[in-house]
Amino acid sequence: MKKTVSFTRNSVNVFFHILTRCNLKCSHCYINPIQHGKDDLDTETVTAWLKLFHDPAKKSNLVLLGGEPTLHPGLPEIVKAARQIGYESITIDTNGYLFNNIIEKVTPEDIDYFSFSLDGPSPETNDRIRGAGCYERCIAGIRAAVKKGFAASVIYTVSNENADELDKMIPLLQDLGVRRFFIQVIGIRGRSAQEESWDSQRPLQLTRDRWESIVPPVAEKAAEAGITVIYPKVFLSAGEAFECAGNVAENYFIFPNGRVYRCPLCEDYPLHAMTVSSGRIESTGKINEADLFSLSIPEGCVINKLVQGGNIEYDSAGIPEYRIACCLLKEEVIR
Ligand code: SF4
Numbered sequence: 001m002k003k004t005v006s007f008t009r010n011s012v013n014v015f016f017h018i019l020t021r022c023n024l025k026c027s028h029c030y031i032n033p034i035q036h037g038k039d040d041l042d043t044e045t046v047t048a049w050l051k052l053f054h055d056p057a058k059k060s061n062l063v064l065l066g067g068e069p070t071l072h073p074g075l076p077e078i079v080k081a082a083r084q085i086g087y088e089s090i091t092i093d094t095n096g097y098l099f100n101n102i103i104e105k106v107t108p109e110d111i112d113y114f115s116f117s118l119d120g121p122s123p124e125t126n127d128r129i130r131g132a133g134c135y136e137r138c139i140a141g142i143r144a145a146v147k148k149g150f151a152a153s154v155i156y157t158v159s160n161e162n163a164d165e166l167d168k169m170i171p172l173l174q175d176l177g178v179r180r181f182f183i184q185v186i187g188i189r190g191r192s193a194q195e196e197s198w199d200s201q202r203p204l205q206l207t208r209d210r211w212e213s214i215v216p217p218v219a220e221k222a223a224e225a226g227i228t229v230i231y232p233k234v235f236l237s238a239g240e241a242f243e244c245a246g247n248v249a250e251n252y253f254i255f256p257n258g259r260v261y262r263c264p265l266c267e268d269y270p271l272h273a274m275t276v277s278s279g280r281i282e283s284t285g286k287i288n289e290a291d292l293f294s295l296s297i298p299e300g301c302v303i304n305k306l307v308q309g310g311n312i313e314y315d316s317a318g319i320p321e322y323r324i325a326c327c328l329l330k331e332e333v334i335r
């Protein structure tokens with residue numbers, strides 16, 4: 001069964017980059033240290049900022065990420081503080097190296113999910129994108145977490161480098177005991193924006209036809225195998241409404257230098273709508289991302305058009321063939 005997950009005003013989703021450093025150098029890394037600094041936030045500051053973004057009147061969900069968040073020695077303390085503050089769901093996104101013995105220092109009650117990034121069903125594909133030895137370490141990390149009783153999900157960032165192997169993930173996830181699979185579309189930001197493509201003849205992002213012929217069918221197949229799949233809608237069909245999450249939902253993407261974005265597509269630019277400064281959330285001046293959320297264009301998402309417009313096709317009269325959905329609009333497929 002497939003359903004579009006609508007934006008809701010009843011929850012707050014906090015994506016907290018507690019540091020930007022990482023042990024890996026993935027070819028498509030979206031982290032931009034020039035924009036977001038290289039400093040780790042200390043545990044006390046992370047806790048104080050978590051309090052600022054928690055809303056007791058709404059369901060507050062937290063994703064802790066980096067860089068590689070398990071490199072932060074205060075992560076177990078941060079997780080426990082988040083639960084105490086009242087975050088209802090807590091996820092740690094990890095590349096699978098699980099530093100600082102993290103799975104010994106938190107419990108399955110503390111964490112809703114460890115979410116592992118894997119970009120191929122084999123070392124050849126995954127390690128070409130993420131670095132030598134990474135596949136084996138990530139698989140070992142998933143097995144260790146599952147063995148300890150943690151719920152594990154996997155994130156697969158689809159590009160033209162690995163799209164053809166997406167279906168091979170299904171038996172692997174079954175073998176690993178993973179029951180939740182996030183298929184992500186590669187964003188042209190961070191390192192991808194600098195290089196645009198590993199092969200200049202081959203763009204990173206899939207065309208609409210290629211996306212539609214690969215991703216939804218694999219999601220259906222995975223759901224039949226008992227795995228819940230979540231993937232971005234990306235392309236709107238005629239008659240489907242366009243909505244910008246920046247106008248109707250509360251999503252905060254927080255970086256260690258205090259920048260807070262409402263839209264992740266803006267993260268390569270100083271367009272953040274807010275900053276945390278002197279322990280308070282402050283709005284930034286014009287022009288920021290929020291000034292762009294209400295603009296209406298035939299291509300759908302304005303910021304997509306500005307930063308990664310290569311995914312839009314036009315007819316001979318220059319009219320867009322379709323609109324691009326908000327990058328935060330997801331399809332969920334369950335059996
Ligand atoms: S994509 Fe994630 S794991 Fe890879 S280098 Fe960037 S922060 Fe590290």
Ligand code: SF4
Nearest residue numbers: 244246263301326327
């Ligand atoms: S991706 Fe586009 S539609 Fe979604 S929040 Fe950003 S600007 Fe709005």
